[in-house]
Amino acid sequence: MAKERIYLYDTTLRDGAQTSGIDFSLADKQLIAGLLDDFGFDYVEGGYPGANPIDSEFFTEKRTTKARFTAFGMTRRPGVSVSNDPGIAALLQAKSDAICYVAKSWDYHVEVALSTTLEENLAGLSQSVEAANARGREVLVDCEHFFDGYKANPGYALTCAETAFKAGARWVVLCDTNGGTLPDEVEAIVRTVAATVPGDHLGIHAHNDTEQAVANSLAAVRGGARQIQGTLNGIGERCGNANLVTLVANLKLKSDYADRFDIGVSEEKLKDLTRLSREFDEILNRAPNRHAPYVGEAAFATKAGIHASALVKDPRTYEHIEPERVGNTRRVLVSDQAGKSNLIAELTRFGIVVDRSDPRLDTLLSLVKDREATGYAYERADASLELLARRTLGGVPEFFHVESFRVLVERRYNANGDLVTASEATVKVRVDDNVMISAAEGNGPVNALDSALRKDLGKYQDYIKDLSLEDFKVRILNGGTGATTRVLIESKDSTETRWATIGVSENIIDASFQALMDSIVYKLLKSNAPV
Helix, strand or coil: CCCCCCCEEECCCHHHHCCCCCCCCCHHHHHHHHHHHHCCCCEEECCCCCCCCCHHHHHCCCCCCCEEEEEEEECCCCCHHHHHHHHHHHHHHHHEEEEEEEECCCCHHHHCCCCCCHHHHHHHHHHHHHHHHHHHHHHHHECCCCCHHEEECHHHHHHHHHHHHHHHEEEEEEEEEECCCCHHHHHHHHHHHHCCCCHEEEEEEEEECCHHHHHHHHHHHCCCEEEEEHHHHHHCCCCEEEHHHHHHHHHCCCCCCCCCCEECCHHHHCCCCHHHHHHHHHHCCCCCCCCCCCCCCCEEEEEHEEEEEEEHHHHHHHCCCCHHHHHCCCCCCCCCCHHHHHHHHHHHHHHCCCCCCCCHHHHHHHHHHHHHHHHCCCCCCCCHHHHHHHHCCCCCHHHHHHHHEEEEEEEEEECCCEEEEEEEEEEEEEECCEEEEEEEEEEEEEHHHHHCCCCCCHHHHHHHHEEEEEEEEECCCCCCCCCCCCEEEEEECCCCCCEEEEEEEECCHHHHHHHHHHHHHHHHHHCCCCC
């Protein structure tokens, strides 16, 4: 039998833009729209034309080639005709394929938020849909607060959905706006609505306030809905929206859905799912969620030794899918809980071939466990682990040698009488027979040390010119001002390759220096820099 189609509607650029701390520039929106369009989403909602200059500019031209480019806005305001409503005019003038109206479907909100009658709200809804249809636009209606409205006044909420459908809306989307509805409620309510509005015209828009947005979206599909709205990586106001990254994987890979439904994302594009998620985080300038389902760095990472041993024999023992299907990779972590199987698996991932009986493996495993006992944590610092392994097994040249460094921090009043703190570092480095002494100032002692260290590395300078430090984390391990400090640094280069390095010391500057050194050496090693 032919599979039913589920349509995916991305609202990252509108609902996702309400995330605290996220502001999309026009260039950001253009780039993200291209990613969404290429990946295979059916609808890309671009924003709210007329609400701000960026959104208005974004809708001066169509921004997708395959997906339906969608404009978002409110239904007609109470007491104003459609022809005199500036919000409706902005929507109709936007260069979009579709218009998504938000409409009140909870009687409480109609009376309190809109200060109008239930009848006027229905009239505005119907007239807005008809106006967009008359201009040849596909119309969607997001029934805001639908589930809360249905539980308070099922008759009126259902009338709102029915009115939108009868007026010509292609999709009537049921919104769990406050995010408090649970999956069993969602499935039952959607099933009831589907008796009035056909399921192939019903959508779901779930928020994640009880961490049920993905589950609620799937529950709506079971109840009959055939469109799912959500955002990349689940961004959105408060606790976020339904995560389309997770939903794509569930719909494609879990038989309860994959055997019944098709979506617009192909098997080949599914392999780009991890890349899409991480590229989006890169645009947001934030670190990816390591523990995100399917696409996180830790999603297919195993730490316990007995698990690793079984995983090496057959990955199905501890994996629900093959990570390659979503573009991710398997990792067997090396830690104080690790056995030889963990270590061999990680060495294989690094491209290091070593016989299981090689006694240097026991030396390396013992070294890892001894170091982790003093505060190192190699499961997050794979670059430092690889360097440690290659040094133990042979294979890391001494590209350069730091003979000494000094860091000064001065707290003083400047000429304006303002209290300021200045940091300066000096580093003495030997490359072959050449000795370079470099000094630099920085925002803090670590920044100054990093700048000085990378200021002049002689023949290696070109190899590190695209190296940037993306994240810097400090953890105090055992309390007090003389505590042992762990520093974790995440680095990146122009190829978008990321790696993490670690340093541990009772001196935070020394711990930082260890991590900085490993980062630079790793970059030179991977760049095949000459010795």
